[in-house]
Each structure stands twice: as C-alpha cells, then as structure tokens.
Amino acid sequence: MATQANAQTTWEWLEERFGRRQFLLKAGWGFFYVFLGGWLLSNLRYLLPNVLYEPSLMFKAGRPEDYAIGVSEKLKKAQRVWIIRTQKGFYCLWARCTHLGCTPNWFDAESRFKCPCHGSNYNVDGDVLAGPAPKPLWRCALSISSDGQIVVDKGRLENRRGLREKGDFFLPTSA
C-alpha cells in the first residue's frame, strides 16, 4: 500500500516536472531563446562586409637597378614598404610593426627599425631585438614583371626564418 502511494506521488512528481505541460512550456521558451540568439548572432555577421573597396595590394616598385645596396625608404610614404638590396638580391619588408600595427622608422646609425608607438626594435632582417613585438617583420612576395620592374605583393607575406629567404620572398640579383 505504502509503496503504491509512493509510486503514485513519484509519478505525480515526474509528471509535474517533465510532463506534457512542462515539456511544451520549456520547448516553447527554448525555441524562443534559440531564435533570439540566432537572430542576434546573424547581426554579428552583418557587421562583416562582403565587398571591400580597398587599394590594391600589388604595385610596381621600379627597376632593380634603381636601388643601391641598403635599405630604401623611397616607397614607405606611398606603399608602406622598404625595399632592401643586399649583395645577393632583394627583399621587401612590410613597414607594419607586428606588435600593434604602427609604422616603424629606419635608423641608419644603429641599423635598426624602431617603432614609435611602443618601442619595438628590429634589425635589417626584420627580427625583433627589443620592445614588445612578438614576431619578425613580414616580408612581401616579389617578382619581375614583363617590363622589367619589380612587382611587390603585400597580400602574400612570410616571416619564418628559412622560408622567407627564398622562393617568392627573395629576388636574386639577376646575372
């Protein structure tokens, strides 16, 4: 008898907790919140534009013989890159600090790039010597166009030692 009554109350408790009424109520509110959440999230996607009207990342940087050995700041104001010519060839550093995106300046006396915003220092290879920057400067891909000019592509970047000194990221002085 006692167990029967107990079972009945248990059943009632279960029904009250998980019965049809509760199920419909919770499902209803559940769908409401899922809808609300999805709608809000879809608005986050709205904030990411699909079409950008930004300047091209590729440009022509003149002929190789225009550059003397060393760091050329000629293109910094217009294109935000340094073209660096060594004995063996060319590479191009993107003048954007890897810390928080300011434009460093080249100091010949110390042969360092120094950033004015938080004081990161890089050497001529782009490796970090001091300051908070976490990564070396990025190098841009280089190629030669049909009219003999250097083409810089700021869309393709590399900064890992071993990979950045070859392939598209280093342009040997042609014989």
Place this chain on the structure above:
Amino acid sequence: MPPQTPPAPPAPQPPKPSLKQTVQKTKLWKSIFRHDFSDTPRTRLQRVFGNVFLHLHPVRTPKDALRVTYTWGQGGISFYLFLVLVVTGMLLMFYYRPTTIHAFGDMKDLTYAVTLGGWLRNMHRWAAHLMVVAVILHMIRVFLTGGYKAPREYNWVVGVILLVLTLFLSYTGYLLPWDQLALWAVTVGAQMAASTPVIGNEGPFRLPFITTANDARFGLIGGTVIGDATLIRFYVLHCMFVPFIFSLFLVVHLWRVRKDGFSRQTGEKVDVWPHLISREFLAAILVTIILMAWSMLMQAPLEGIANINVTPNPSKAPWYFVGLQELLVYFDPWIAGVALPGIIVAGLMAIPYVDINPKGVGYYPKFEKRRVGPLSLSYASERPFAVGIFMLGVIMWFTLIFIGYYCRGPNWEWYMPWQAWSHRRITKMTLKSLPNLWGSLLLLCYFAQGTPFPKAVRERLAQKFGPRAPSTISAIFHIGAGVLMAAAIFVPLVFWPDVEYPFRSRYTTLFEALGRAPNAPVMAALFHLVQTSGAVGYAVIAALVAGVGLGLGYVLLRFGKFKDRMFDDLGLIKYSIVIGLLLIMTGVLGKIALRLLFGVKYLISLPAFSLNI
C-alpha cells in the same frame, strides 16, 4: 431739507494686478505650472515631485549627504558633463561629414571658418576629458566612503559599466577628426582586437577559419585597413549607438541611487529644494564657466591629416589611454590589450561581492599609523586591505600614465621628464626571454602562493605529524617558493646561452647580452661586477640570489598567515577571486620590474600558438 449726508467714501478699489499676477492667472500658465512659487513647505515638495526632471530626487534627504566635502559632487558633475557633450556634439554634427575626403577639412572649417565652431569643438573635447576625470574621481570617492556596500552592490556594477562606456565613447570619438593622433590611436586599438584570443587573427589559439578578413578587428573597422568604412562605423557608434546604451545604464544608475538611498544617512532631514537643487545648479554653473574659459584659452589638439603609411614619432594616445599604451610595452598585446583590461573591469565589478566587511559605509576611512621596523605605515584602520589594494591599483594606473606621458620620447624610449628629446640618440636596447621551463617554474611558484593552508588542513597536519608540523610545512613551502623564484630569474639569465641568435651574436649568454644593454640596469651592474672581480663577482651574485630568495620567502611567509586568515573568513569562491586578482595585480608590477631592471621580455613564449606571457 434733510441734512446732507456726506458722500459715501468710495469703495476701496482692489489694487491693480501686476502683469505677473495677470499672467499667472491665465489658463495657459496654470496648465503648465500646477503650483505657486512662494517658499512654503508645501511648494518646496511640489517643485520636486511636480517636475519630471527634478522628480528623480527624493523630496527630503539627510543633511550630511549633501556636504560638498563628502561627495565632491563628482557624480552630478559627470552627468552634467554628459549633457554638455550631447548638446555640443549635436551642434558639431551639423558641420561634420564622416568620410575620409571631408572629415579633416570639416574639422579645419569648424576651427577657422565657422562662427564659434572652434569654441564648440574645444568645449566638446575638454568636456570629454573632464568627464573621464570626474567619472574616475566619482568611482574613487564611492569606493573610499564604502558606497558600494549593501544594498548598493549592483549600482557599483552599473557604475563600472558607465566608466567603460565613457572610455569607449572617448575612443570612438577621437577617430572622427581624421588626424594623425586619431588614426594611430585607432590603429593600435583595432590591432588589440586582432590580438583577442580565439577570434583575433593574431591572437593566441585562433580558430582555424579566422583570417584577417573575418576576425574581431575586421568587424570593428569594417575592412582590413582603416578607411571610410571605419569612419562611418565609429561615427555611428560615437553619435548614436554608445550614447544610447550609455543613457540606458545612466537611467538605471540614477534610479538606483534614488531607490537605494545615499550611503550617508546621518544628520537631520532637509528639503531637497532648495538645499540639494541649489548645490547642483551651482556646480553646473561653475563647471560651465570653467569649461567655457578653458575652451577659449586652450585649443583642442588637431594634428596633420591622417596618413596610413606614416606614424608620428613618438605617437602618444590621449592621457587616459597612455597608461594602457605604457602597459602594452611590457606584455604581449593579448595580455595587456585584452586580458588585463577585461580582468580590471571584472575585478572592479567583483569588489562589492567579495568585500564582506560591513564597516566603513558613509564616511571616509580613518587612518592609523603603525611602525613596521624603520617605516611608519599609515593604513585605514577599519578596511586596511580593501583601501590599500584599491588605492595601490589607482596609483599604479596613474604611475603608468605618468611614465607614458612624461618619460617616453621618440621610439618610445625612456627619457627623464627634464631631458630633451633627440631623434638621433643612439641606443641599442636588448631584451631576452627566459627559457620556457624556467619561466614556467617562476610563474608556477608565483601563482602557487595563492594556495592557503585552511584551518581544517592545519589541524589534520598537526594531528598526523605533531603540533609544529603546520608551521614547518608552511615555512618550507613559502621560503622554498621564494628561493626557487629568485633562482628561476637569475640562474637562466646568468648561465643560459643566447638561443635566439646562436651564431650571429658575439655574446654567448643572456647575461653577456643583457649586461651590455642600456635597458637592463641590474644585469648591467652584475655584469660589470663579474668583469672587474671575476669569480668573486659570481660569489657575490650567488649570495645575492640566496638573499633575495630568502627575503622573498620571508615576505611570502608573512603573507601566508594573512592569506590563511582570509581563506577562513571568505570561503573558497570569494577567496579564489580575491587572491587571483591580487596575484595578477602584483604580478603585473613584478613583470614590469623584470622588464625594466633585468631586460626580460617573456617568461613563456610559444610562437606557434601566438602565446607569450
């Protein structure tokens, strides 16, 4: 003939009503003003509850809550400055077009070609600066007078949100002039978004599908470079979106002040009209006069037109963000730009919920003096820990602002405030990271100091190993950690090879590299010692490490006793929050010291995950 009666005196004419009385009798007047303006107790109440704007006030309030030296009026002044900013901002919008072609020119027009335009712009800018000051002072005042304690905990949280929104309004506002300051401050701020863990392209543990064209930075600036899309975004945020959110929280904040009552409840009750209202108006008038005069005398800064390829040297944020800019020098951007600000805000919000001390509500802390060895320390007798730690945080923040503003010159190099800046000063700074294992050991020992020995554990230890066991184990734990930490700093710096440049460097150990660096004074001094006295120098260093380790251990042991008491008082959850925040705060100080004195860059560096600590 009947006797002539003297002519009856003319009936006294009612005095001719004045124009004012006539006007006050019109239906129009009565429909607007429901009560008369005589100074009677009745009208004093009617003025407050018959007016929607004054209605936010109670009608009567304790006299002591109105003392200027209690509140300094900072909350009301912040609110008034917000109103000034709304009005001046709306007027500025008439002449401003948020496009890269027009924005800077419109600023120039406002300054030089529009009647009163420059003055309005100055007022807007300086009111924004004043508002930041007022909001911060308001927060400090509320903290010191215990205004955040029950039942006002939630309103403190709303207040912290308003502080964050005030700073965000300033941040979105200063891109709009499209000058160099604007552009570079926003470049840095947007790049911090890119350093967000998980959803930032350059942050630690970024998701595999996150690129520069869909990360948090992209969403903030509406493109991969700052341009027209960014300008319109910040314009909408600054003029509509954030003020709207701000107003919502402001309404809640003011409403809760009214509902929860003032924190100071002593003194007889007085009528709010005129006692409080007059003070408010006086404060508003004073602020207006100061602001107007200031805006006539001081031009709001406007640098050259924004150029996304050239950064001014040095490039400094407005003063209230220079502290953050300086903090960014010592940490990886995801820590200084995302994690630490988040922890600071969350920590501020947590204060009322972890502070279980009921004392100190409604008055400034009373200070007592105590001699500790040779020092005479002043501390708040009723709330020593809360007041001490909060004020340490405030002082740290303003010290960072001071360093960033006065001690940093070209290339963000250290200059004393009295030194002249030079763009040709030759400095070869060097920073080195600790090897990961040593750095992890240091961090582990440091954060292990959060572990308490609660009463139950102490008692069990005493039962098992004798009555002296708990204190012995605690001493071994704390002093051991102190010695390990000292060793983890010095040993790798002195003996570790310079792994970053093993072939190119002419130096062989971190010690030698840092010993020659101008930005690692401690290492330079030790290096000099070893150079001049050889093996004796190393012996001195070893003694120094042991001394520092033992000293650190002793401090930790003393702190350990306090920590055990705190754990017993607060319970696990509150204790974990408090000790975590405390360790992070002193950890920031410690990391800054490691950077400035030892030239240490990172404790742990995992470039593959963009994770640097």
